[in-house]
Amino acid sequence: MDKKISQQSNHIHRIKTGSHHLGRLIMQLQRLERHPRNFGDAGPLTPSEIHTIDAIGYEGGILMSELASRLGVTKGAVTQLFSRLEAKELVKRSLHPDDSRAVLISLTEKGKSAYQAHEDVHLNFYKELSAQLDEEEIRIFEKCIQKLNEFMQK
Structure with missing residues (x-):
């Protein structure tokens, strides 16, 4: 005992x-x-700005309401973020081809450059981390993170 x-x-x-x-x-x-960081030739971007760019870039183009849902923020917050990114010439808006009331947002070439630079940062991080872990450690890491997420969702 x-x-x-x-x-x-x-x-x-x-x-x-x-x-x-x-x-x-x-x-x-x-x-x-x-802290803001530089991504490509976009200049310094705050974490919320680069995460917004990441969500838009991942989708290739997205409705404003879908972006708000994906980021877990209000439409008003997305509108403010979008305005800042638009002023930096990183995003653009266009009419949805099937619904003239909907606004489709996408990345400009400068925004695509920032998106790719952000992807490269993540890829380099994963490469460096994977060099430190063997296959068994990666499997255990994945399982622990999954179980922790499940526990936290209770």
């Missing part, structure tokens, strides 16, 4: 230590998310 309690205590301690490391990682990510 004492051995079982000791194992459970050790298990809880290891989870607590892992949680502490995860908390530090989240804080580091939050620090990164506070």
Whole structure:
């Protein structure tokens, strides 16, 4: 019985230590998310701006309402972001070919350059991380992240 309690205590301690490391990682990510960065020739872009560009670029073109839903923000917030990006000549609007009331937004060439630069940043990160992990560690990492997401959604 004492051995079982000791194992459970050790298990809880290891989870607590892992949680502490995860908390530090989240804080580091939050620090990164506070500062504008340069992506291609677009100049400095805030995290919300580059994530908006990423969502538009991923879709190739998207309705304003769909973009708001995808980003999890209000249409008003997307309109403000879009206006900033439009002023920087990174996005453009056009009428939807099938619905003249709908506005389709897409990236300009400059916006596509920023989108690709952002993709390259992610690709380089994944390459560097994968060089540090073997196949088993990657499998365990995926499984842990999946289980953590499922737990947090409860």
